[in-house]
Amino acid sequence: MxxxxxxxxxxxxxxxxxxxxxxxxxxxxxxxxxxxxxxxxxALWRAPKGDARTPAPGSMGEEPGRxxxxxxxxxxxxxxxxxxxxxxxxxxxxxxxxxxxxxxxxxxxxxxxxxxxxxxxxxxxxxxxxxxxxxxxxxxxxxxxxxxxxxxxxxxxxxxxxxxxxxxxxxxxxxxxxxxxxxxxxxxxxxxxxxxxxxxxxxxxxxxxxxxxxxxxxRQPAADPTEPQRLRGREVFMGSTCAMCHAIEGTDAAGRQAPPLTHVGSQRTLAAGRLPNTPEHMASWITDPQAHKPGVNMPAHAFSREDLQALVAYLQGLK
Structure with missing residues (x-):
């Protein structure tokens, strides 16, 4: 809405x-x-009609009213x-x-x-x-x-x-x-x-x-994941270039060049209002951000399907 x-x-x-x-x-x-x-x-209604000529300046009845x-x-x-x-x-x-x-x-x-x-x-x-x-x-x-x-x-x-x-x-x-x-x-x-x-x-x-x-x-740091898929997702995040630009409090990721992701799963949108914050849109954004926001500094990432799903599950769980 x-x-x-x-x-x-x-x-x-x-x-x-x-x-x-x-x-x-x-x-x-x-x-x-x-x-x-x-x-x-x-003025149009008062304008001279037909062949009537415009009165000379100063003619009677014109100057005082004007x-x-x-x-x-x-x-x-x-x-x-x-x-x-x-x-x-x-x-x-x-x-x-x-x-x-x-x-x-x-x-x-x-x-x-x-x-x-x-x-x-x-x-x-x-x-x-x-x-x-x-x-x-x-x-x-x-x-x-x-x-x-x-x-x-x-x-x-x-x-x-x-x-x-x-x-x-x-x-x-x-x-x-x-x-x-x-x-x-x-x-x-x-x-x-x-x-x-x-x-x-x-x-x-x-x-x-x-x-x-x-x-x-x-103010709280990101909670440690307990599910195997989300644990794998954190490993993918920390082992990729993501951790160089983004920060997640409670982890070694301390990048300051891009939006902090400590509680990204609780936000309504991604990319400053460009996309709804859903697993499908997050996966698409990570894979090819230029397709959604040409010129953005975030590079594309070629994760395997399993690693991408794990990474999305980890980020969506940061609430």
């Missing part, structure tokens, strides 16, 4: 402010459009622009006034083409990292620190907040809050390469108790 991805369905105070400003702009621009159309029709019309139009235009400027300033200030007491801090890094989310905590042992899914508690402000590692990316969470660029070498901050539970789709809104369109971020807003339980589970 597609996730909500529309600024017309705000689910938090930041998005609500943006929606209100957008609504004001829409109605005022519509009023201007209607006024222009009516003025054009009136000057009044121009003055009124100019005054209304200036007033409308001032209203829009004031509304934009007040909205910007309102966005900056979101109470931040007890805020959750997340560092979000944009890569080609996936998202890395690092949940900060005053206690280092409670810090953990996930990829392509951002879980947040309902009713609690979230401070997202944005960074880019390669090219310029842009985070857009239409139902929760506005857009913010991720520029390599710079740090930006985005504050947001979800007022109701649900899953919302985010998207890179800055063209960042071949697979820009497939750089999605799922934001899961959940009850604070459920969020705390999820966060606690994410």
């Amino acid at each position: 597609p996730l909500p991805q529309s600024p017309l369905t705000p689910a938090g105070p930041q998005a609500a402010r943006v929606f209100e400003l957008g609504t004001l702009f829409f109605w005022m621009c519509l009023a201007v459009l209607v006024a222009i159309v009516l003025a054009t029709l009136w 000057r009044r019309a121009v003055s009124v139009a100019l005054g209304l235009s200036i007033a409308g622009l001032l209203v829009l400027i004031a509304a934009s300033v007040f909205t910007d200030r309102a966005l900056a006034r979101l109470p931040l007491q007890g805020a959750l801090h997340v560092e979000l890094t944009g890569h080609q083409w996936w998202w890395e989310a690092r949940y900060d905590d005053a206690e280092p042992s409670r810090v953990f990292t996930t990829a392509n899914e951002l879980h947040i508690p309902v009713g609690r402000p979230v401070i997202v620190t944005l960074q880019g590692t390669d090219v310029i990316h842009s985070l857009w969470l239409p139902s929760l907040a506005g857009k913010k660029d991720l520029i390599p070498g710079r740090t930006a901050t985005l504050t947001l809050q979800a007022d109701r539970a649900g899953s919302y789709r985010g998207q890179c809104a800055e063209f960042c390469g071949l697979q820009h369109a497939w750089m999605a971020l799922e934001v899961v807003a959940e009850d604070p108790v459920a969020f705390d339980a999820w966060a606690q589970s994410q």
Whole structure:
């Protein structure tokens, strides 16, 4: 089922402010459009008919009325622009006034083409990292620190907040809050390469108790497999190039060039929203990622059928 991805369905105070400003702009621009159309029709109706010649400038009855019309139009235009400027300033200030007491801090890094989310905590042992899914508690402000590692990316969470660029070498901050539970789709809104369109971020807003339980589970290392097939799958993973790029907490795999896989089996999608997270799609993704996401850095792997099945069973069990 597609996730909500529309600024017309705000689910938090930041998005609500943006929606209100957008609504004001829409109605005022519509009023201007209607006024222009009516003025054009009136001018056409008043235009000379047949062989009538255009009156010379300054002729009786023309200049005073025209000057009044121009003055009124100019005054209304200036007033409308001032209203829009004031509304934009007040909205910007309102966005900056979101109470931040007890805020959750997340560092979000944009890569080609996936998202890395690092949940900060005053206690280092409670810090953990996930990829392509951002879980947040309902009713609690979230401070997202944005960074880019390669090219310029842009985070857009239409139902929760506005857009913010991720520029390599710079740090930006985005504050947001979800007022109701649900899953919302985010998207890179800055063209960042071949697979820009497939750089999605799922934001899961959940009850604070459920969020705390999820966060606690994410802090745990990967459980040791007990089934023979999954044990074989771990051997395949550790003996291949997979362990050079991916990290699985609790194992010797500590790569930082690709999404962490410690709890990959619990995620809804693969490859930043490109594929549903099913055994069939995972096997296809491992075998030939270029077929699904051309240009991705992940190489193809030619595992035997038995080793591929074992590897998929191991990864799907990381929950």
